[in-house]
Amino acid sequence: MSYAHIPIACLDGAVKRYGGLAALDGADLQLHRGELLALLGPNGAGKTTAISLLLGLVRADAGSVQLFGQDPQRIEARRRIGVMLQNAELPPTLRVGELLRLTASYYPSPRTVRESADLAGVADLLRRPYAKLSGGQQRRVQFALALCGRPELLFLDEPTVGMDIEARQKLWAAIRQLLAEGCSVLLTTHYLEEAEALADRVCVMSRGRMIHEGTVEELRARVALKRVRCLSSLPIDTVYGWPEVSEARREDGRLHIGTAAAEAVVRRLLDADPQLRELEVQRAGLAEAFTELTRDADQAAAANQREAA
Amino acid sequence: METVTSVTPSVSAIDMPRSRVLGAYLEEARSECLRYMRAPGFMLPIMLFPAMFYLLFGVLMAKSNGADAARYLLASYGVFGVMSPGLFGFGVSLALERDGGLLTFKRALPMPPGAYLLGKMLMAMAAAGVVILLLLAMALSLGHVTLNPFQAGALLLTGMLGVLPFCALGMFVGTLIKGQGAPGMLQLIYLPMSFMSGLWFPLPMLPKFLQQIAPVWPSYHLDMLALASVGMNKGSLLGHVLVLVGFASVFLLMAARRLRRHG
Numbered sequence: 001m002s003y004a005h006i007p008i009a010c011l012d013g014a015v016k017r018y019g020g021l022a023a024l025d026g027a028d029l030q031l032h033r034g035e036l037l038a039l040l041g042p043n044g045a046g047k048t049t050a051i052s053l054l055l056g057l058v059r060a061d062a063g064s065v066q067l068f069g070q071d072p073q074r075i076e077a078r079r080r081i082g083v084m085l086q087n088a089e090l091p092p093t094l095r096v097g098e099l100l101r102l103t104a105s106y107y108p109s110p111r112t113v114r115e116s117a118d119l120a121g122v123a124d125l126l127r128r129p130y131a132k133l134s135g136g137q138q139r140r141v142q143f144a145l146a147l148c149g150r151p152e153l154l155f156l157d158e159p160t161v162g163m164d165i166e167a168r169q170k171l172w173a174a175i176r177q178l179l180a181e182g183c184s185v186l187l188t189t190h191y192l193e194e195a196e197a198l199a200d201r202v203c204v205m206s207r208g209r210m211i212h213e214g215t216v217e218e219l220r221a222r223v224a225l226k227r228v229r230c231l232s233s234l235p236i237d238t239v240y241g242w243p244e245v246s247e248a249r250r251e252d253g254r255l256h257i258g259t260a261a262a263e264a265v266v267r268r269l270l271d272a273d274p275q276l277r278e279l280e281v282q283r284a285g286l287a288e289a290f291t292e293l294t295r296d297a298d299q300a301a302a303a304n305q306r307e308a309a
Numbered sequence: 310m311e312t313v314t315s316v317t318p319s320v321s322a323i324d325m326p327r328s329r330v331l332g333a334y335l336e337e338a339r340s341e342c343l344r345y346m347r348a349p350g351f352m353l354p355i356m357l358f359p360a361m362f363y364l365l366f367g368v369l370m371a372k373s374n375g376a377d378a379a380r381y382l383l384a385s386y387g388v389f390g391v392m393s394p395g396l397f398g399f400g401v402s403l404a405l406e407r408d409g410g411l412l413t414f415k416r417a418l419p420m421p422p423g424a425y426l427l428g429k430m431l432m433a434m435a436a437a438g439v440v441i442l443l444l445l446a447m448a449l450s451l452g453h454v455t456l457n458p459f460q461a462g463a464l465l466l467t468g469m470l471g472v473l474p475f476c477a478l479g480m481f482v483g484t485l486i487k488g489q490g491a492p493g494m495l496q497l498i499y500l501p502m503s504f505m506s507g508l509w510f511p512l513p514m515l516p517k518f519l520q521q522i523a524p525v526w527p528s529y530h531l532d533m534l535a536l537a538s539v540g541m542n543k544g545s546l547l548g549h550v551l552v553l554v555g556f557a558s559v560f561l562l563m564a565a566r567r568l569r570r571h572g
Contacts, residue, residue, distance in 0.1 A: 055417040059570065073569070078419040079325060085417065089409035093347035094340060105336040106419045108325040129347075149419070 008033050008153055008184060009054050013063035016049050016208075023049040025208035026063065031153070036175070036185040038195035040219075041205035047188045048086070050205070051157055054186070055083060067153075079108055082151030084142050086158050092131030096122060096141050099130060100148055107149030119177070120144035121170050135162040143171060147178060154178065154185045160194060172197055195219075204293055211293055226262040229280045230255050232273045242268055254278075334424045341428030342435070355397045356436050359390035360443045366509065367444075368452045376455060377541070381511065383448045383456075384464065384535035387441055388528055389508040391468040394436035395475025396482075396495045399429055403483030404491030412568075422569065430476055437472035441465045456539060463538035471531040474553045477560035478527070484567040502526050527556045 007030040016024040024046045031037050039047050052058045053065045056072030070077040090099060097113055104110035117123040120143045125133060133141065139162055146154055156175070160168045175185060175198055189195055195202055195216060202219045204212035212219065225246070232255050239257060240248040244265050247258035259265045262281050269276055345352050363386040371382055406412045415425055445461055448454040456464075479495065486494050503509060505519050506528040512520050523529045530549040536542035 057413060057416055075419050075422065076324075078417070081417075081419075083414065083417045085410065085414050087410045088414035089406075089411055090414075091340065091344040091411070093344045098340060098343065102336045102340045103418065105329070105333040106421070108329060155417075 006033075007031055007066075009067050009186065011050060011053060011063065011065055014050070014053055014060045014065055015062040016046075016053060016058060017061050022208050024053070024060075027205070027208060028210055029054075029203065031184060031186055033152075033184055034179070034182055035200040036179055036187060036198050038199035038202045039186065039188045039205060040190075040192075040195060040202060045205040046208040047205055048157065049208075051155055051186070051188065055081075055155060079106075079149070080152045082146035082149055082154045084146040084154075084156045084159055086161070088142065090130050090138075090142070093129055095127055095129055096133075096144075097126035099141065100126075100144060103145045104148045107151075110149045111147070113148075116144045116148035119147055119174055121167075121174070136164060136167050139163055140167065140171070143174070147174075152183060154183055156185060156187045158188055158190065160189070160191065168194075192219075206293060211296075225258050225260055227280075227282045228255075228257040228259060228262055228265055228269070229278075229282075230269065231277045232269065233275065234269070234273050238272070239269075244268075330421050333421050334427055337420070337424040338428040338431050341432055345432055351402070352394070352398060352432075352436055355393050356440050356443070359386065359393050359440055360447070362386065362389065363444050364447055364451075368447055371452075376453065379448065379452045379454045380456070380539050381536065381541055383444060383452065383454055384539045384541065385508040385511075385532050387444050387464055387468055388471065388506075388532045388535050389503050390440040390444055391437040391472045391531075392475045392499060392503065392528060394433045394440065395472040396479040396499050397492065398433045398436055398479070399476040400479030400483040400495050401491050402429065403480055404486055404488055407483070408488035416568075422565075426480065426565070429480075430473065433472050433476050434469045438465060438469045441468035460539050464535060467531070467535050467538045471534065471553070474527045474531070474557040474560070477557045477564065481560045481564040481567075484564045484571075502528055506532055508532060524552075527553055530556075 009029075009031040011024075011027050011029040014024050014027045014029075015022065027046060027050055029037075029039075029050060039050065041047050049058070053060055054067055054072055056067070056074075056078065059073070065072060067077040068080055072078065094102075096117075100113045100116055104113065104116070110116075111119070113126070114123070117126055120140050122137070122140050122144050125137060125141065130138065130141065139159065143156075143159060146156065154175075160171055163171065172194070175187075179185060179198075185198075187195070187198065199216055202212075202214065202216055203210055204219070231253065234255065236248055236250055236255075239245055239255065242265065244259050244261040245257055246260065247256075249256050257265060266279065266281065269279070363382070367379075367382040367386045371378055403412070412425075441464060445456075445464070449456065478498070482494055482498070483491055505515070506512075506523055506526045507515060508528060512523055515523075530552045533542055533544070533549045534546060534553075537544075537546055
C-alpha cells in the first residue's frame, strides 16, 4: 500500500489534435492503485481520446502518456489491463465461450472461462453465437472479456449503455467485487448515479481538459442546481434580480430559470405573475451540470485572455 | 525496465511464457477459420468469381486452341484466381473490421502483434488452395489439360504461397480505406493489374507498351512461376521469387506500421 500514491496510469499535459481540432488540449489524469475513477463529460469532451491514449490506440502529439510506467503501445503494459470499449463489433459467428477462450489466450495468467463467465453473469450464454444475443447480453459478454485476463486495471467505456436496471445492478456488483480484489477501474459514463454508486473520485472533462476533479460529494454540490420553466410575461431583468436566481433567459416565449432554491423562486413567480402557466420544476441533469461547469471554464478562459490583453 | 518494475511492483508475471504466446497465435488462427467457415457468404464469392471466369474464358471460349493453350490459361487464370482471396479476403475484411471497431478492440488488448494477421493469412492461403483445386478439376475434366501429379502439386503450392504478396497489398489498401470503400478500390487494382500482367490474354497479344511495363506488376512474376510449374516457362525463376518476396515484405511492413500506430 506504500505505493498507493504512485499512479498506475497517467496523462501529463497530453495533447491530441485531429486536423485543426484539439481533442485533448493539455489533459492531466492520474489513476491510483485500487481506486475507481469516473471520467465524466459531454460528448466531444475528449473522454474517448483520453482512453485511446492510455490504451495506446493513438499517440499523443505532445505531453506524456504512461501505463504502469511504460508506453501503452508496449504489449507488456497492456497485459495488465482489461478493456471494454463503447462499440466493438465482435465476430458474430463465434460463440461466447470461444470469444472468452480467445481473449484469455492473450494474457499470462487468465481466469478460466467458467470463472470469467460466472463473474460477468454470462455462464448460461457460453454456447450461444455472439450475434444471437441481445444488446444487454452482448455488453455483459464484453465485460466478461474485459475481466478474463485477471487485469490489474480495467477500462470501462460506457459499460451499462443498453442494459436494463437489473443487469446494471449486477454489473455494478461485479465491478465492486473486482475493486475488492484490488483491481483499479477507469470508468466513463453518462449516468451520474453510476458514478455515485461506484466512484472514489470523479473527473469532469470539457473541451479536452479536466475542469473538475474531486469526490462524488464535491461534484454533487455543484449539480444542486434546479431548472424552473414557465410561460410568463415577467421581464427577464426582474427575475434575474431575485437573489435566489443564478441564471434566467427567455426561449420561445418561455422563461428558463436556474436556481438552487426552486421553492423560493416558484413562490416569487406565482406572487408576481397571477397569469403564469405551465410551470415545471426539474432537477438539473448531469448534462446540464456539465454545461454549467463548461460555461464557467469558458468564462474563466475568456477572462484570462482579457487580462492578458 | 528496472526502473519501471521498481515503480510499480506487481504480483502478476508480466513476462509471458513462449508457449502461451504461441498458444495465442493458434487461438487467433483457429477463431479466424471458425468464423469464416460458419459464414461462407463472405469467402465463397471471392473463391467462385475467378473460377467462373476461368470456366467462361479459359475452358469454354478456348476449346479450339490446343493443349498448350489450355495449360497456359490454367496457369494464368490460376494466378488471377489466387489474387482474389489475397486482395479481397484480406483487404476487405480488414477494412470492415477497422470500421466496426473490432480491430481497435484487438489493438487495445495484449494480442501478440501479428497474430491477427497470421490468422487471416492462413485463411487466405486455404482459400487460394481451394481456388487452384477448383481450376485444376475443371481443367482436367473439361479443358482436356494434361498435367502430371508433380505439376499439379507445383501449381497448388505456387498458388498457396503466391497469395501472400497480394495479402500484403490488400492489407495495405485495407489500412488506407475504411469500410465499404475498400472493395471498389481493390477492384480498381485487381482487374487492370490482371489484364496488364497478361493473365486474361497472353502478353504477346497486348500492346508493346504494356508488355514493357508488365514486370512492374507482382502478378506478372507470379504468372511466370505458375507457368513454370505447368512446364511452360524454362527460364530462371529466382528473380521472380525475389521480386515477390520483396514486394510482400515492403507492403507488409508499411501496413503493419500503419496498423500499429494508427489502427
